[in-house]
Amino acid sequence: MSVEVARGRFAIFRDQYAELMRSAFLVDLQYRASIAIWLIWGITEPIISLGIWWSIAATGAVEGYTREAFARYFFGVALVNQATLSWDAWNIDRWIREGEMNYRLTRPIAPIHEAVADNIAYKGPTAAIILTAWIIAAAFWPAVRVPFEPGRWTLALIAIVLAAAIRFLNGYATGLLAFWTTRATALVELQFGISLFLSGRIAPLSLLPPQVVEVAQYLWFPYVVSFPVEILTGDVATFEQYARGFAGQLVWLAIWMSLYLIVWKRGRRHYGAVGG
Amino acid sequence: MRRVRRTLIVLRAFWQLNWLEELQYRGNFIASLLGTVFWLGMAMLTVALYFRHTEKLGGWEYWDVVVLLGIFNALAGVVESVLRPGIGHLPTDVRSGALDLVLVRPVDAQFYVSFRRLDVWRLADVVLGLALAGYAVAQTGRSISAWELLAFVVTFAVAIAVVYSIWVSLMSLAFWFVAVENMSALFDAVFEAARYPVSAYPGALRFLFVYLIPIAWTTTIPASALTGRLNPALAMWAMAIGVAALCASRLLWRIALKRYTSAGG
Numbered sequence: 001m002s003v004e005v006a007r008g009r010f011a012i013f014r015d016q017y018a019e020l021m022r023s024a025f026l027v028d029l030q031y032r033a034s035i036a037i038w039l040i041w042g043i044t045e046p047i048i049s050l051g052i053w054w055s056i057a058a059t060g061a062v063e064g065y066t067r068e069a070f071a072r073y074f075f076g077v078a079l080v081n082q083a084t085l086s087w088d089a090w091n092i093d094r095w096i097r098e099g100e101m102n103y104r105l106t107r108p109i110a111p112i113h114e115a116v117a118d119n120i121a122y123k124g125p126t127a128a129i130i131l132t133a134w135i136i137a138a139a140f141w142p143a144v145r146v147p148f149e150p151g152r153w154t155l156a157l158i159a160i161v162l163a164a165a166i167r168f169l170n171g172y173a174t175g176l177l178a179f180w181t182t183r184a185t186a187l188v189e190l191q192f193g194i195s196l197f198l199s200g201r202i203a204p205l206s207l208l209p210p211q212v213v214e215v216a217q218y219l220w221f222p223y224v225v226s227f228p229v230e231i232l233t234g235d236v237a238t239f240e241q242y243a244r245g246f247a248g249q250l251v252w253l254a255i256w257m258s259l260y261l262i263v264w265k266r267g268r269r270h271y272g273a274v275g276g
Numbered sequence: 277m278r279r280v281r282r283t284l285i286v287l288r289a290f291w292q293l294n295w296l297e298e299l300q301y302r303g304n305f306i307a308s309l310l311g312t313v314f315w316l317g318m319a320m321l322t323v324a325l326y327f328r329h330t331e332k333l334g335g336w337e338y339w340d341v342v343v344l345l346g347i348f349n350a351l352a353g354v355v356e357s358v359l360r361p362g363i364g365h366l367p368t369d370v371r372s373g374a375l376d377l378v379l380v381r382p383v384d385a386q387f388y389v390s391f392r393r394l395d396v397w398r399l400a401d402v403v404l405g406l407a408l409a410g411y412a413v414a415q416t417g418r419s420i421s422a423w424e425l426l427a428f429v430v431t432f433a434v435a436i437a438v439v440y441s442i443w444v445s446l447m448s449l450a451f452w453f454v455a456v457e458n459m460s461a462l463f464d465a466v467f468e469a470a471r472y473p474v475s476a477y478p479g480a481l482r483f484l485f486v487y488l489i490p491i492a493w494t495t496t497i498p499a500s501a502l503t504g505r506l507n508p509a510l511a512m513w514a515m516a517i518g519v520a521a522l523c524a525s526r527l528l529w530r531i532a533l534k535r536y537t538s539a540g541g
Binding site for chain 2: 030031033034037038040041044045047048051052054055056062063183186189190193196197202203207208209
């Protein structure tokens with residue numbers, strides 16, 4: 001393939017993406033009231049956890065976590081969770097059940113790109129809203145201020161993007177199991193439940209029993225919420241911690257990417273055989 | 277009186293049809309049961325995690341909180357089996373104009389919309405939740421007096437009334453905000469907070485849950501009855517709140533319904 005052809009293909013791909021993102025954003029804008037509700041829904045879990053830990057820490061720090069540290073941690077969770085949430089399995093389930101997958105398969109661009117564009121168009125603005133709320137809260141409430149370190153924030157941003165990619169591919173690949181079973185979304189919910197603990201959504205990982213943390217190290221869960229949050233709060237500080245975190249993210253990104261490719265290839269063939 | 281009887285006859289016919297329909301999906305029963313057991317397990321682990329780092333949660337011991345968790349699950353079962361499939365469907369009906377078909381029926385619209393469906397399999401959540409509450413009460417080593425049991429039954433009924441009123445109120449908003457299709461997510465969001473005794477929250481949140489979004493009355497009060505924390509005055513207050521919530525939501529429903537102009541309007 002000559003350079004010009006490659007460049008031409010890239011330009012087409014870029015234009016397709018821009019168009020997908022534009023239309024996803026316009027749809028979101030139309031449903032802004034619904035999105036506000038999803039935002040509220042998303043932040044209640046960290047608020048409730050913070051409320052409980054705040055009360056528990058009334059008598060003193062919990063394993064080093066003061067009330068203020070909990071507040072910073074769960075503000076971080078609210079932000080990272082919003083930016084990395086994965087709901088595509090439910091869309092895929094509907095696409096396959098109601099036949100909406102059919103016309104998506106005839107498009108020159110794989111359905112996953114529509115989902116990616118959808119995710120970017122949704123998560124960018126909504127995460128920005130939470131970030132803004134955080135900044136406003138920090139103006140009045142010193143507890144939730146994190147130190148001003150642009151370098152650290154840049155690394156946190158990279159970690160959040162990687163985390164979003166892992167969680168997205170994880171949810172998407174699991175969701176594609178809908179080609180074979182009607183209960184693919186249940187598998188996603190199962191992982192969602194486990195991630196309450198292993199991702200650090202309900203408490204910082206260091207408050208879990210050490211054996212549980214040990215197991216979590218070998219899974220993708222800690223890298224999708226806990227790691228980016230702890231960069232923001234300053235708990236990830238040494239070079240070794242950064243290296244381990246980013247290495248874990250890259251490994252799991254590769255794993256879920258491969259799993260997606262496998263499931264997509266086989267599932268499409270399976271679907272063609274049944275629905276064809 | 278005749279109107280009430282007529283409504284009941286219509287409902288019975290609907291529930292029978294429902295039952296026959298559900299019987300075809302027995303696989304759903306196992307799936308929903310497994311789901312409930314899984315989420316109950318996660319909830320108990322969460323409580324256990326809190327108790328790794330504290331002796332008491334808002335003055336409640338571990339098994340007291342589990343009593344509350346069982347009640348929470350039972351209430352969630354009521355939501356999933358009756359409210360979500362029934363009144364939870366209202367926004368869709370308003371948008372599509374399907375509500376016309378309800379309004380022309382000779383039954384009370386609110387009553388009919390609320391109780392038109394019965395997702396029988398999810399009733400297992402109610403049984404499971406109450407069983408967990410009973411088991412946890414046994415673990416606390418307390419013996420329940422007849423009065424306490426009566427207080428529990430009454431306050432649990434109040435809890436159902438409050439949850440029902442919240443649903444009616446939220447769903448009535450659909451008449452104003454026709455485009456909002458996920459109003460029920462608002463309920464899910466705040467109801468999450470009812471997993472723990474209201475005393476376990478900091479002051480501001482506690483105020484919110486007691487006075488503004490009255491979910492404190494849904495789980496904390498019945499659980500108080502079973503753990504010896506309920507005094508008669510509080511029980512009276514709970515009943516008053518239950519009645520007030522039902523009346524207020526009825527009023528809101530009536531005002532909202534006046535706005536309905538069908539889908540073409």
